[in-house]
Amino acid sequence: MVILGAGPAGLVLGNLLLAAGIDCVILERSSRSHVQTRPRAGFLAPHTARILDRHGLADGLHRHGRRHGACEFRTPEGRFRLDYGALGEGVGHHVYPQQNLVTDLLRHYLDRGGRIRFDTEALAVHDADGTRPSVTTRGPDGRPTRWTARYVAGCDGRHGAARRSLPPDTVRHHHDHGVTWLGLLAEAPPSLDAVGYALHDRGFAGHMARTPDVTRYYLQWQRGTAADAWSEQRIWDELDLRMRAADHGPLHRGAFLERGLVDLACDVIEPLRHGSLFLAGDAASLLAPAAAKGANLAVLEAGILASALTDALTRGDTAGLDAYSDRCLTHIWKAQEFTGWMTRLLHAAPDGDEPAGSFFQAALRRSRIASLRTSRVHQEWFADNYVGV
Numbered sequence: 001m002v003i004l005g006a007g008p009a010g011l012v013l014g015n016l017l018l019a020a021g022i023d024c025v026i027l028e029r030s031s032r033s034h035v036q037t038r039p040r041a042g043f044l045a046p047h048t049a050r051i052l053d054r055h056g057l058a059d060g061l062h063r064h065g066r067r068h069g070a071c072e073f074r075t076p077e078g079r080f081r082l083d084y085g086a087l088g089e090g091v092g093h094h095v096y097p098q099q100n101l102v103t104d105l106l107r108h109y110l111d112r113g114g115r116i117r118f119d120t121e122a123l124a125v126h127d128a129d130g131t132r133p134s135v136t137t138r139g140p141d142g143r144p145t146r147w148t149a150r151y152v153a154g155c156d157g158r159h160g161a162a163r164r165s166l167p168p169d170t171v172r173h174h175h176d177h178g179v180t181w182l183g184l185l186a187e188a189p190p191s192l193d194a195v196g197y198a199l200h201d202r203g204f205a206g207h208m209a210r211t212p213d214v215t216r217y218y219l220q221w222q223r224g225t226a227a228d229a230w231s232e233q234r235i236w237d238e239l240d241l242r243m244r245a246a247d248h249g250p251l252h253r254g255a256f257l258e259r260g261l262v263d264l265a266c267d268v269i270e271p272l273r274h275g276s277l278f279l280a281g282d283a284a285s286l287l288a289p290a291a292a293k294g295a296n297l298a299v300l301e302a303g304i305l306a307s308a309l310t311d312a313l314t315r316g317d318t319a320g321l322d323a324y325s326d327r328c329l330t331h332i333w334k335a336q337e338f339t340g341w342m343t344r345l346l347h348a349a350p351d352g353d354e355p356a357g358s359f360f361q362a363a364l365r366r367s368r369i370a371s372l373r374t375s376r377v378h379q380e381w382f383a384d385n386y387v388g389v
């Protein structure tokens with residue numbers, strides 16, 4: 001087995017295959033230190049925790065992760081709290097920075113004798129339509145190398161070699177929600193004991209805990225404006241304004257450790273299989289970050305693929321591989337639908353089909369928020385979709 005990419009998808013897949021006695025090598029473009037330190041997602045769903053628990057990969061999560069089960073919506077009509085962790089499945093998220101999870105997964109993978117090559121970029125996947133696919137790579141010394149295996153798993157994200165190696169008739173759905181976020185990592189303790197979603201005429205603002213000392217904030221941002229266009233002071237003042245600090249208390253401020261722009265766009269590849277090449281994680285589909293589902297979907301797909309590959313390689317049963325694409329696409333489209341709903345809830349006319357100030361869109365959003373605030377059935381639906389994948 002050759003696995004492209006050492007993110008959540010590639011490392012969960014590698015660990016599960018090793019545990020099943022299947023030899024694999026992970027080819028990772030970046031360095032080990034980069035993979036283990038880059039801040040990404042941090043909200044792990046119950047299903048993700050179950051997969052990690054089942055395979056002995058959840059030690060760090062249980063030691064350092066923190067339970068989380070509430071959202072706080074701050075809107076022109078007032079603030080309300082939704083304890084989603086007490087609804088639906090009755091469990092919330094684990095807050096555990098992804099770089100910590102990736103570090104844990106890597107340690108387990110190496111402890112189990114897993115092979116990985118860092119600073120090794122996959123350039124292309126060849127002969128995927130046959131039974132001896134191969135991957136050409138460029139290593140740290142710049143020399144090309146060819147890796148051959150029975151199957152190749154593309155867990156190398158939306159810009160990786162796996163996507164580039166798909167046949168021209170592959171369907172590539174793409175949707176731009178028309179919204180851009182300025183993502184911020186603040187050296188400051190969380191200001192709420194909930195995920196904060198602020199809906200404001202000036203735009204969306206978001207608050208998500210990462211650790212007791214670091215908090216992720218998002219500001220809806222004018223597309224085309226540079227991330228460093230505003231001073232820290234101006235950004236904190238805007239965050240306070242949109243999160244209605246005057247009514248609900250000021251945010252804990254600190255230096256911004258990281259700034260980055262993210263366009264809320266999404267895509268889905270169909271099918272997720274091309275012969276002996278399988279896609280998982282961001283290589284399979286990209287989700288807008290509004291509902292924190294990307295990493296959880298990546299782990300779910302890695303679990304499904306690991307089970308199917310194990311059946312095929314240890315028992316010659318390829319039914320799981322044949323069903324892989326359709327099975328994962330069902331979960332992907334469910335996640336895309338809810339993420340699209342959340343994006344429309346949090347932003348005025350995000351899809352650009354009407355002017356942002358359109359009365360009709362604003363009235364729809366107020367109605368959605370009112371349902372979320374008052375209807376138990378709607379809150380159950382939200383909880384089920386918010387933590388589920």
Ligand code: APR
Pocket residue numbers: 004005006007008009010027028029030035040041098120121122123155156157159160161280281282283287293294295296298
């Ligand atoms: N060759 C080898 N490795 C590559 C290549 C390549 N050509 N291109 C990308 N990579 C590596 C990246 O360096 C990265 O480590 O593939 C890995 C992909 O990891 P992620 O981007 O984390 O993607 P994935 O495992 O699918 O996890 C998806 O996790 O990062 C969060 O929320 C985020 O939705 C995302 C989710």
